[in-house]
Amino acid sequence: MTKSLQSRIRGMLHGVALGDALGAPVEKLSAAQIRERYGRVTSVMTRWHKMDLPPEQRNHRVRGDGIVTDDTLMTLAVMQIYAEERRHLDAWDMADGMVRQIAWTPRWVPELQREAMLIDRLFYPEKWIFQRHQLSNCDPRQGGIGNMVNCGAAMYIAPIGVANAADPKGAYDEAIAFAAGHQESYGLEAAGVVAAAVAAAFVPGTTIDAIVDTVIGLAKDGTRDAIIDIAALARQLRGTGADHAAVCDAFHGAIARYSVMGDDVNHSAAKVGRLSDAYRPSRLQAIEELPLALGFCLLNNGAFRPSIEDGINSGRDTDSIGVMAGAILGAMHGEAVIEAEDRAQLDLANRLDLFAAADAFTAVVEDMLAADRKAMEARWVARAELGLA
Numbered sequence: 001m002t003k004s005l006q007s008r009i010r011g012m013l014h015g016v017a018l019g020d021a022l023g024a025p026v027e028k029l030s031a032a033q034i035r036e037r038y039g040r041v042t043s044v045m046t047r048w049h050k051m052d053l054p055p056e057q058r059n060h061r062v063r064g065d066g067i068v069t070d071d072t073l074m075t076l077a078v079m080q081i082y083a084e085e086r087r088h089l090d091a092w093d094m095a096d097g098m099v100r101q102i103a104w105t106p107r108w109v110p111e112l113q114r115e116a117m118l119i120d121r122l123f124y125p126e127k128w129i130f131q132r133h134q135l136s137n138c139d140p141r142q143g144g145i146g147n148m149v150n151c152g153a154a155m156y157i158a159p160i161g162v163a164n165a166a167d168p169k170g171a172y173d174e175a176i177a178f179a180a181g182h183q184e185s186y187g188l189e190a191a192g193v194v195a196a197a198v199a200a201a202f203v204p205g206t207t208i209d210a211i212v213d214t215v216i217g218l219a220k221d222g223t224r225d226a227i228i229d230i231a232a233l234a235r236q237l238r239g240t241g242a243d244h245a246a247v248c249d250a251f252h253g254a255i256a257r258y259s260v261m262g263d264d265v266n267h268s269a270a271k272v273g274r275l276s277d278a279y280r281p282s283r284l285q286a287i288e289e290l291p292l293a294l295g296f297c298l299l300n301n302g303a304f305r306p307s308i309e310d311g312i313n314s315g316r317d318t319d320s321i322g323v324m325a326g327a328i329l330g331a332m333h334g335e336a337v338i339e340a341e342d343r344a345q346l347d348l349a350n351r352l353d354l355f356a357a358a359d360a361f362t363a364v365v366e367d368m369l370a371a372d373r374k375a376m377e378a379r380w381v382a383r384a385e386l387g388l389a
C-alpha cells in the first residue's frame with residue numbers, strides 16, 4: 001500500500017525529533033565513552049551525561065527524557081516559514097523569515113525550560129543568521145560567507161526535501177538557495193544533499209540504496225567523496241555481523257580523511273589559536289554527520305530504529321546524526337515507524353504536538369505541489385506552441 005504524503009511527513013518530523021531526543025543526552029561523548037557509561041542508548045528516557053554538573057557548567061540547560069534541541073526547533077521554524085510564504089524559499093527567506101523565527105518569535109525552549117527567543121539557545125554559527133542579515137544587512141545570498149562551516153544548516157533542512165517530494169534535484173537546488181544565507185562551502189553542500197535525500201525518500205517503493213545512489217549523483221567535492229567511501233564500507237559490512245564498535249572504528253577511520261574533528265569536539269581555552277583545518281571552507285572536506293548517518297542507514301538496510309540508534313551511539317555530534325537518519329528514514333517509511341510511547345513522551349517533554357505540526361505542514365505542501373504541477377503544465381503548453389511537444 002502506498003504511504004500517503006501525510007503519513008510520510010509525520011514520519012519525517014517524528015524521525016527528526018526522535019533522533020534529536022535520543023542523541024542529545026550523549027552529544028560530544030565518543031563512542032567508547034557512550035559504551036562505558038551507558039552500554040547502548042535505546043530510549044528517549046536516557047539521563048544526560050552532564051545533568052549532575054552545576055547549572056552554570058551545563059549552560060543552565062536540561063536534556064534527557066525526550067527533550068529535543070535546536071535541531072528540531074529550527075526544523076519547525078522552517079516549516080513555519082513555508083506556512084507563511086506558501087511557496088518555495090530562497091536566501092531572502094533566510095534573511096526575513098528565519099531571522100523573525102529565531103530572534104523575534106518567543107516559543108517554549110525545552111532545554112531552557114522557559115519561553116524564550118530561539119536565538120537564546122542557538123550555537124554561534126546559527127546566531128550568525130541574525131548577525132549577518134539583521135545587523136549587517138548583507139546581500140542574503142552572501143549570508144553564509146565567513147561563518148563557521150558546520151552541520152548547522154543540514155540539521156534543519158528536511159522540510160525543503162518535503163516541499164520538493166520525489167524531486168531530489170529540486171530539493172538540492174532550493175536548499176542551496178535558502179541555506180546560502182546561513183552556511184558556505186561543505187556546510188552548505190551538506191544542506192543540499194540532506195534535502196535531496198529526504199525528497200528521494202518520498203519516491204514510492206524506494207530503498208535506502210537508491211536514495212544514497214541518488215544523492216551521490218548530486219553531491220559535490222569532499223561531501224560526495226565522503227559519502228561514497230562510507231557507503232562502500234557500509235555495504236561491505238552489511239550482513240556480516242560486525243559489532244557496533246568495529247563499525248564505528250571503520251566509519252571514523254574513513255571520515256577522518258574529510259573531517260579533522262576526531263573525538264574531541266569540545267571547544268576549550270586550550271584550543272585558542274591552535275592551527276586547524278576544522279570549520280573553514282574547503283572543497284576537500286565534509287561534515288561528518290551526513291556521511292555517517294547515511295552509512296548507518298545503509299548498514300541496517302534502511303531499518304528505522306536500528307539506524308538511528310547505531311548513529312547516536314557512534315558518538316560526537318550524536319543528535320544531528322540521529323536527526324538526519326531519522327528524517328530520511330521517517331519519510332521513507334511513514335508513520336508506521338512511530339511508537340506511541342515515544343510520540344507521547346516527545347510531545348509531553350517539549351510541549352509540542354508533532355502530529356498537528358506535521359498535518360498543518362502537509363496542507364501547505366499539498367498546495368505547493370499542486371501549484372508546481374499547474375506551472376509545469378503551463379510550461380509544456382507553451383513549449384508545445386513552439387513545436388517542442
